[in-house]
Amino acid sequence: MVDLKFKEEVNNYNNEVNKVCMPLGLHRSFPENNLQLMVQSGAKGSAVNTMQISCLLGQIELEGRRPPLMASGKSLPCFQPYDFSPSSGGFVTGRFLTGIKPSEFFFHCMAGREGLVDTAVKTSRSGYLQRCIIKHLEGLVVQYDLTVRDSDGSVVQFLYGEDGLDIPKTQFLQPEQFPFIAENYEVIQKTNHLDEALARMESHQANQQFKAIKKWRARHQNSVQREGGFLMFCQKKMASVKAQITGGEIKNGRDPATLQLLKMWYELDEKKRRKYMKKTNKCPDPSLGVWRPDTYFASVSETFENGVEDYINKWESENRQSYMRPALSSDRLKDLLYLKWQRSLCDPGEAVGLLAAQSIGEPSTQMTLNTFHFAGRGEMNVTLGIPRLREILMVASAKIKTPMMSVPVFNTKKAFKKVKQLKRQLTRVLQKVEIEESLRVKCKQNKHRLYKIKFHFLPHEYYREEKCVKPKDILHFMETRFFKIFLEAIKRKSAKMASFTEVSTRKATRKDLDGRTRRKR
Incomplete structure (x- = not known):
C-alpha cells in the first residue's frame, strides 16, 4: 500500500511538470522545434519520447512496482537504508536534454534490461501464438451469399461482422x-x-x-417490462x-x-x-x-x-x-x-479469417506486459498480456489461472451496502499456512512420514470491520467442517498412491516369473 501511495503522489507531480513544459513551456515551440514537428506530423516518435527529452523521465517501474530494496534496506548503495525520498524509490527527476545522475541512469538501465529480456522471451511465444491462430482461421472466407464459412462449408457467420461491411470501404x-x-x-x-x-x-x-x-x-416506447x-x-x-x-x-x-x-x-x-x-x-x-x-x-x-x-x-x-x-x-x-x-459490402473470397488472426497476432507482438501487480495485495495478481492470451486461445483451459469478474454496481446507497456485505464475506482471514515434513523410522518395514500443519490467522482487529465473524466462529468451522474435508482428501490421495504401488509390484513379479521360466528352459 505504501508503494501504491508513493506512485500516486509522484505521478501527480510528474503530470504537473509535463503540463508546464509541454507544449508552451518549450524554448522553441512547434513549427521551429524539429522534434515536435516530427512527432506531431506523425513521422516518428511519440509524446513519451518528447517528455523524456524535455521534461523528466519520471517513475521507473520493474514488474509493475518500484525498484525493490536489497537486504541492507537500500535500493542502491548510494542511498540511506529505508530512505523515503522519491529518488531512492526510482523516481528520475533528470531529463535526457541536460543529462541524468549515475543513480538515475542505473534505475533507467534496470527498466531497460527488463524490457529487453521481456522482448527476447516474448518474441518466440507471440510468434507461435500468431501462427497457431492463423492456421486455425485460414479457412474462413466470405462466400457469394455473404456468409462466412469454414473450409468444410460450415457457417460461422451469416453476415460478416453482422452487417457485411468491409471496414476499409466504410470511411x-x-x-x-x-x-x-x-x-x-x-x-x-x-x-x-x-x-x-x-x-x-x-x-x-x-x-x-x-x-x-x-x-x-x-x-x-413507454413500456419498460419485457x-x-x-x-x-x-x-x-x-x-x-x-x-x-x-x-x-x-x-x-x-x-x-x-x-x-x-x-x-x-x-x-x-x-x-x-x-x-x-x-x-x-x-x-x-x-x-x-x-x-x-x-x-x-x-x-x-x-x-x-x-x-x-x-x-x-x-x-x-x-x-x-x-x-x-x-x-x-x-x-x-x-x-x-x-x-x-458498394461497401465485403467482396466474396475475402479471407476474413486471416484478417482476424492478424488483428490478434499483431498487437500481441507489441505486448510488453506479462503480469500486473496490485501493490501490497498478493492475492490480487492478475494474469495479463501474452500468458493470458496463450491460456485463452492456445491451451483453452477450463480453469484459468486467475479468474476475474468485474461487476458493475448501481450508484445507490442500498447497492453499496450490499457490496460491502459481499466484500465482508469474501475477505480472507488466513495469514499463512506452515507445513513441516519429517521421516520417522522405527524399523526397516515401519517407515512413515510425519506432517505438522500450522494455520496462522490474522488478528481479530484486522478483519473486525470487514468480516462478520469472531475468532471462536473460525475455530468452530475449522474443527467441525474443514478438518473433516481435509482428512477425506488426504485419504483419497493416499488410497490412490497405494493402488499405484500395488500395480507396479505386480508387474515386477510377473516379469521375474517370466525370466525364471525362460532360464529353466
Whole structure:
C-alpha cells in the first residue's frame, strides 16, 4: 500500500511538470522545434519520447512496482537504508536534454534490461501464438451469399461482422461525410452506376421492414417490462406450482418452484407453446436479418438508416430556408447513400479469417506486459498480456489461472451496502499456512512420514470491520467442517498412491516369473 501511495503522489507531480513544459513551456515551440514537428506530423516518435527529452523521465517501474530494496534496506548503495525520498524509490527527476545522475541512469538501465529480456522471451511465444491462430482461421472466407464459412462449408457467420461491411470501404458511411457525397453527387452517380442499380433492384421490401420496426417502437416506447411467451406462462402457473412445492434447497440460484416451471415449459408441445407466443408483441427482425443487402436495395443497418434520415431532414430544412430549388431531390440523395452502403459490402473470397488472426497476432507482438501487480495485495495478481492470451486461445483451459469478474454496481446507497456485505464475506482471514515434513523410522518395514500443519490467522482487529465473524466462529468451522474435508482428501490421495504401488509390484513379479521360466528352459 505504501508503494501504491508513493506512485500516486509522484505521478501527480510528474503530470504537473509535463503540463508546464509541454507544449508552451518549450524554448522553441512547434513549427521551429524539429522534434515536435516530427512527432506531431506523425513521422516518428511519440509524446513519451518528447517528455523524456524535455521534461523528466519520471517513475521507473520493474514488474509493475518500484525498484525493490536489497537486504541492507537500500535500493542502491548510494542511498540511506529505508530512505523515503522519491529518488531512492526510482523516481528520475533528470531529463535526457541536460543529462541524468549515475543513480538515475542505473534505475533507467534496470527498466531497460527488463524490457529487453521481456522482448527476447516474448518474441518466440507471440510468434507461435500468431501462427497457431492463423492456421486455425485460414479457412474462413466470405462466400457469394455473404456468409462466412469454414473450409468444410460450415457457417460461422451469416453476415460478416453482422452487417457485411468491409471496414476499409466504410470511411464515407459516416454522417460527417454525407455533405461531401451530396456536393459531389454527379461524379459519384456516374462512377457507381446509380441508375443501372436502381433499374435492377427494388427497395420497397427493406423500406416496409423499417416502417414495421418504427411502428413497433412508437407503440412500445413507454413500456419498460419485457414480454415473452415463457414469462406469460410463468405468471399464469406460478401460484399453483408454489402451492404444490414448498421448501427445498436452491440449485444454481433457482428455487424448486422455478425449476419445476422450467421443466413444464420444455415439456409443452409446439401447439400450446405457440398459443403463448402469439399473445406476446414480438419486435420485427432487423432488415439485415431478413433481406440480403447485396440483392435487396436499401437493406442497411438501423444505425445507418437513422443517420441517413437525420441528414435528409436537415438537408431539406436548409434548402427550404435558402429559397432556391435544389439540384437533386431528397429521394435521389437517399438512393445514392444506400448505393454507397451496398458498394461497401465485403467482396466474396475475402479471407476474413486471416484478417482476424492478424488483428490478434499483431498487437500481441507489441505486448510488453506479462503480469500486473496490485501493490501490497498478493492475492490480487492478475494474469495479463501474452500468458493470458496463450491460456485463452492456445491451451483453452477450463480453469484459468486467475479468474476475474468485474461487476458493475448501481450508484445507490442500498447497492453499496450490499457490496460491502459481499466484500465482508469474501475477505480472507488466513495469514499463512506452515507445513513441516519429517521421516520417522522405527524399523526397516515401519517407515512413515510425519506432517505438522500450522494455520496462522490474522488478528481479530484486522478483519473486525470487514468480516462478520469472531475468532471462536473460525475455530468452530475449522474443527467441525474443514478438518473433516481435509482428512477425506488426504485419504483419497493416499488410497490412490497405494493402488499405484500395488500395480507396479505386480508387474515386477510377473516379469521375474517370466525370466525364471525362460532360464529353466
